Amino acid sequence: MALAAVLALVLGGVLSEAQLFAALGSELIWPLLSAFVIATVV
Numbered sequence: 001m002a003l004a005a006v007l008a009l010v011l012g013g014v015l016s017e018a019q020l021f022a023a024l025g026s027e028l029i030w031p032l033l034s035a036f037v038i039a040t041v042v
Contacts, residue, residue: 009015023029 006015006020010017010020
């Protein structure tokens with residue numbers, strides 16, 4: 001669902017690809033994503 005939202009933001013021109021990749025380069029994003037994946041599995 002989140003992937004679809006991000007894709008819609010990029011395709012809609014609300015968010016540029018550079019902004020998206022800058023956000024994914026943040027130090028906190030990967031632990032947060034991992035936590036959501038772990039919580040989904042459990």
